[in-house]
Amino acid sequence: MSILSVRDLATHFHTRDGVTRAVDGVSFDLAAGETLGIVGESGCGKSVTALSIMRLIPPETARITPGSVVEFEGRELTRLSEEQMREIRGKSISMIFQEPMTSLNPVLTVGTQIAENVWRHTGIDKRQARERAKEMLDLVGIADSQRRLDEYPHQLSGGMRQRVMIAIALSCDPRVLIADEPTTALDVTIQAQILDLMLELKEKLGTAIIMITHDLGVVAETTQRVVVMYAGRKVEEAPVGELFARPLHPYTHGLMRAIPRLDIDAETAGRRPRLKEIPGMVPRLDKPIMGCAFAPRCDFATERCRVEAPPLEDHGKGHLAACWEVARVQTVAA
Amino acid sequence: MSDAPSLEVRDLVKHFPIHSGLLQRRTGAVKAVDGVSFAIRRGETLGLVGESGCGKSTVGKTVLKLIEPTAGRILLDGEDVTTLSPGRMWHHRRRIQTVFQDPYSSMNPRLKVGTIVGEPLENFGIASGKEKDELVAKLLQRVGMRPDAMNRFTHEFSGGQRQRLGIAKALAVNPDVIVADEPVSALDVSVQAQVLNLMIDLQDEYKLAYLFISHDLAVMRHISHRIAVMYLGRIVELTDKRTLFSLPMHPYTEALLSAAPVPDPSKKKARRVIVQGDVPSPAKPPPGCHFHTRCPYALPKCKVEVPPLIEVAPGHHVACLRRPVGASPESLTTTA
Numbered sequence: 001m002s003i004l005s006v007r008d009l010a011t012h013f014h015t016r017d018g019v020t021r022a023v024d025g026v027s028f029d030l031a032a033g034e035t036l037g038i039v040g041e042s043g044c045g046k047s048v049t050a051l052s053i054m055r056l057i058p059p060e061t062a063r064i065t066p067g068s069v070v071e072f073e074g075r076e077l078t079r080l081s082e083e084q085m086r087e088i089r090g091k092s093i094s095m096i097f098q099e100p101m102t103s104l105n106p107v108l109t110v111g112t113q114i115a116e117n118v119w120r121h122t123g124i125d126k127r128q129a130r131e132r133a134k135e136m137l138d139l140v141g142i143a144d145s146q147r148r149l150d151e152y153p154h155q156l157s158g159g160m161r162q163r164v165m166i167a168i169a170l171s172c173d174p175r176v177l178i179a180d181e182p183t184t185a186l187d188v189t190i191q192a193q194i195l196d197l198m199l200e201l202k203e204k205l206g207t208a209i210i211m212i213t214h215d216l217g218v219v220a221e222t223t224q225r226v227v228v229m230y231a232g233r234k235v236e237e238a239p240v241g242e243l244f245a246r247p248l249h250p251y252t253h254g255l256m257r258a259i260p261r262l263d264i265d266a267e268t269a270g271r272r273p274r275l276k277e278i279p280g281m282v283p284r285l286d287k288p289i290m291g292c293a294f295a296p297r298c299d300f301a302t303e304r305c306r307v308e309a310p311p312l313e314d315h316g317k318g319h320l321a322a323c324w325e326v327a328r329v330q331t332v333a334a
Numbered sequence: 335m336s337d338a339p340s341l342e343v344r345d346l347v348k349h350f351p352i353h354s355g356l357l358q359r360r361t362g363a364v365k366a367v368d369g370v371s372f373a374i375r376r377g378e379t380l381g382l383v384g385e386s387g388c389g390k391s392t393v394g395k396t397v398l399k400l401i402e403p404t405a406g407r408i409l410l411d412g413e414d415v416t417t418l419s420p421g422r423m424w425h426h427r428r429r430i431q432t433v434f435q436d437p438y439s440s441m442n443p444r445l446k447v448g449t450i451v452g453e454p455l456e457n458f459g460i461a462s463g464k465e466k467d468e469l470v471a472k473l474l475q476r477v478g479m480r481p482d483a484m485n486r487f488t489h490e491f492s493g494g495q496r497q498r499l500g501i502a503k504a505l506a507v508n509p510d511v512i513v514a515d516e517p518v519s520a521l522d523v524s525v526q527a528q529v530l531n532l533m534i535d536l537q538d539e540y541k542l543a544y545l546f547i548s549h550d551l552a553v554m555r556h557i558s559h560r561i562a563v564m565y566l567g568r569i570v571e572l573t574d575k576r577t578l579f580s581l582p583m584h585p586y587t588e589a590l591l592s593a594a595p596v597p598d599p600s601k602k603k604a605r606r607v608i609v610q611g612d613v614p615s616p617a618k619p620p621p622g623c624h625f626h627t628r629c630p631y632a633l634p635k636c637k638v639e640v641p642p643l644i645e646v647a648p649g650h651h652v653a654c655l656r657r658p659v660g661a662s663p664e665s666l667t668t669t670a
Contacts, residue, residue, distance in 0.1 A: 041522035041523065041524060042522055157612040159612055160612070187385035187386055187549065187613070188385065188549065188551070188590060188593045188594050189385065189589055189590065189593045189608075189609050190385075190612065191593065191595075192592075192593035192594075192595075192608055193608060193610075195595070196608065214522065214523070215595065216523075216597035217552075217594065217595030217596055217597045218595050219597070220595065220596060220597045220598055220599040221595045221596065221599070222595075240599045241599045241600065244597070244598060244599050244600070245600070254524065255523060255524065256597070258523050258524050258526070258527040259523050259527075259552065259597060260527075260530065260552040260553050260555060260556030260557075261552060261555070261556075261597070262551050262552035262555055262579075262591075262594050262596060263596045263597075263598060263601060265576065265579070265580075266556070267576075272534055272556065272557065274531050274534070275527035275530055275531055275556070276527060277524070277527045277528045277531060278524035278525075278527070278528075279528075281492050281494065281524075281525065282522075297524075
């Protein structure tokens with residue numbers, strides 16, 4: 001059962017230099033209790049997708065274009081008033097960000113910040129909200145929670161700040177947690193702790209997670225289904241095992257060969273292998289893109305790819321890909 | 335060319351004083367680097383890996399003599415440069431160059447690329463004028479850029495291209511050693527592959543010695559020949575990369591390897607050595623073995639005795655009290 005359904009989402013930024021199509025027609029569903037990964041490189045639109053769902057895009061420049069649909073529990077979020085939206089944020093859908101220091105208020109104690117979210121949404125009194133704040137700190141594994149309630153963000157380490165963010169985000173039992181690169185700023189041992197915590201709490205509370213990341217390792221270890229984005233569009237979607245075993249889009253295929261592998265001894269006779277390069281760079285989004293956005297960097301591209309944008313097609317097992325040359329990609333990948 | 339290593343560091347120490355109180359008296363020191371030794375041969379990459387605050391970048395800066403070491407010795411091609419004054423050091427800077435994480439913040443945005451990349455050539459009196467321009471054009475081509483890039487400004491280039499410019503600038507004076515501090519961390523994976531391939535090609539071509547500093551174990555496994563793992567100012571394990579990844583001997587190395595996510599969902603981790611808590615402050619490191627506060631195998635003596643870095647097998651150095659010389663790792667690690 002899908003609890004969040006995104007259809008043809010397009011978010012455009014209107015600047016002096018023209019229109020930037022940061023998100024250009026993206027659709028996906030999130031099932032209750034599921035972890036969905038959204039993966040892609042800088043500028044692919046993964047963060048703007050998340051911010052558009054939350055309606056946190058800058059109103060001066062950004063527009064969610066008419067025809068975009070974000071349906072959550074039967075309500076169309078793009079049409080809600082700002083006040084109605086505020087009811088949903090932090091209560092039904094929560095979000096955590098890459099750098100907790102910039103999302104926490106430096107002049108309020110940790111306890112106040114968690115309690116604020118609780119009393120604002122549930123209407124319980126402040127003493128009870130503080131009780132709840134302590135419970136949440138215990139839940140996210142912060143030792144000595146009574147003392148920590150009265151500390152300020154700068155007194156905490158990076159890992160603990162991200163735990164506090166998670167505590168705030170989960171304090172009202174949301175149905176959906178959107179995590180935008182939640183561990184990118186953390187050291188690898190702390191990252192492991194935070195990812196384990198998120199998965200453990202997901203099991204315990206039944207929250208569905210949208211995990212936005214550039215890291216294929218994080219995707220492989222935490223998600224069940226994955227959406228791959230490129231230049232504001234969804235180019236592929238599949239269950240995680242299927243995606244890694246049988247990438248169908250040349251971009252996904254290329255990404256998986258471009259990463260150095262921690263788990264594989266790739267050397268032959270002491271010679272370091274060459275990584276597969278994806279030539280060139282991502283296209284500019286401030287001009288309309290003809291055909292497939294990946295075509296200029298793609299080994300498989302034909303004339304058709306440069307003029308006609310490939311539609312997303314179902315290739316079985318819930319595996320969607322937008323590519324004219326899937327058959328050729330598969331023979332190479334096999 | 336001598337047989338000496340291109341770069342050698344012996345017992346390198348760098349302490350930063352802490353001043354506090356009304357009179358700003360010296361009240362302590364951050365022991366950023368606390369007795370580090372290694373050597374890098376021509377054509378070899380030594381990877382220096384560790385988490386934030388472990389001192390890996392301070393090692394890089396000290397080796398470059400951008401900051402003065404508190405103690406220890408730095409040798410370039412066997413020649414001691416530790417105590418050279420900045421003026422005397424200048425002659426040696428041709429031999430050791432650097433590539434930074436963010437080339438944008440290390441290049442003057444108001445200068446054209448040709449001026450930036452050509453600056454070392456003029457500085458060292460290698461070339462000027464037309465001759466310099468020709469050399470710069472060659473350098474740009476060597477790093478995969480078009481020569482006409484020299485007439486443009488750095489903001490016109492993408493992150494990957496800027497990193498190529500940074501590499502071109504480092505190469506300009508034909509150095510023996512390049513200290514690369516997180517050179518691909520700011521780049522997207524598709525571009526990261528381009529830069530790593532370029533660095534490997536250049537190393538093979540010019541027999542460069544790389545001190546490659548990174549937190550990314552997968553990148554390390556790809557580019558390094560040997561890897562040193564640092565924790566709170568000390569090297570805890572140093573060995574060739576194959577051994578490090580197949581038979582890690584220090585509990586911290588083991589934890590690092592098991593914590594890193596693997597891009598293969600079919601390899602769901604059967605085990606994970608989760609180390610608890612955070613890295614302690616380098617201003618107040620724990621006594622004894624710095625890692626004992628987070629080590630799943632710590633013994634009482636680990637809290638008092640500083641484990642020396644011992645060569646337990648040829649070329650494999652480990653600083654752990656639990657591993658007597660010659661012990662097989664299996665006998666000590668239940669999870670191996």
